Amino acid sequence: MLDKTDLYYFSPTGGTRKVAEILSQGLSEEVHSVDLGVRGEGVEAPESGTVVVAAPVFGGRIPAIAAERLRQLEGNGKKTVTVVVYGTRAYEDALLELNDIMREKGFQVVASAALIARHSIVPEVGKGRPDGQDREEILSFAKKVLERSQEGTDSPVDVPGDRPYKAGMNMPVTPLSLPSCVQCGKCASVCPVGAIRSENGAVVTDPEGCMLCMACVAACPEHARILPPPVQEQMDQKLGALRSVRRENVFFL
Ligand SMILES: Cc1cc2nc3c(=O)[nH]c(=O)nc-3n(C[C@H](O)[C@H](O)[C@H](O)COP(=O)(O)O)c2cc1C
Incomplete structure (x- = not known):
């Protein structure tokens, strides 16, 4: 050791x-x-x-x-x-x-x-x-x-x-905050690139900065931060077949 x-x-x-x-x-x-x-x-x-x-x-x-x-x-x-x-x-x-x-x-x-x-x-x-x-x-x-x-x-x-290398990912989409968001600021504090801020009582995410890393979604204590449902569905479908794969x-x- x-x-x-x-x-x-x-x-x-x-x-x-x-x-x-x-x-x-x-x-x-x-x-x-x-x-x-x-x-x-x-x-x-x-x-x-x-x-x-x-x-x-x-x-x-x-x-x-x-x-x-x-x-x-x-x-x-x-x-x-x-x-x-x-x-x-x-x-x-x-x-x-x-x-x-x-x-x-x-x-x-x-x-x-x-x-x-x-x-x-x-x-x-x-x-x-x-x-x-x-x-x-x-x-x-x-x-x-x-x-x-x-x-x-x-x-x-x-x-x-x-x-x-292959081209970097470019998904023009960000997570969103549901009405159950209590504005605790946790999402903004964990964002590695500082792409989240509070504006007039709403959580605003900068689509240029956000890399969709999911840190804010994982950290939200209210489970009020999600991917837009159509994007989540698309990803579930795209990757669904891998559920049974042990890589x-x-x-x-
Ligand atoms: C934006 C994004 C892109 C991803 N791209 C890939 C990928 O190309 N191939 C793959 O197998 N997993 C991919 N993943 C899954 C992550 O690599 C995997 O879940 C990793 O464990 C996440 O690390 P973390 O738990 O430390 O955040 C991606 C996840 C995210 C959020």
Whole structure:
């Protein structure tokens, strides 16, 4: 076990965080976590020699805001284990994109994984993931990463994906607030890009800024924040067939 790792995660609805914490706890006694979804000044520099980075897959890419915040880090040769977390459909160019960013910033990518969590738009897809089996697989991957590191046999990892990456997602739609909204402001406070504000007693969402990450929907204590019903129905239909699919985690080292 390592003494300490730094974990950088972007996790609007908690799935990425859950998976990344299992991995980080398998690698080290102590985990210093940095939430890339928190708006603020800069991103803290890593404190340890090994960094775990985890981002969800949005439309086969990593969310632009996660990429932007990761670009504020300087690797100076530190080892990193990269993870993308996806909702059973596909991860396409996301892991390649994440690895490219980390290498560009001077990190040495020693291992990577594409792991499964519940789909944050259609939660019946990947329901219950990560589960006990995922946990075992992730911990056994952590063990192999540690063994490689101790033997000094880590080598650059190769992951699937294409350059140029597929075009970023562009869905001109935002979640909406139902009349049961009590204007508590929770949605605005959790929005990673500050796209939600209160105006004349109503919640207003900026369609340019919103990336449909679902953080506000997941955080609303009144369950008053939803996707517009026709959009939800469309997504349910598009992804419905994946409800019965158990997609495997994939590990690269
Ligand atoms: C806007 C958006 C786009 C998504 N695109 C994909 C995708 O391309 N492939 C996929 O398998 N899952 C996709 N998902 C599902 C998420 O990758 C998955 O649920 C992930 O665990 C969410 O992370 P979080 O729980 O940390 O928010 C998407 C989810 C959202 C909200």
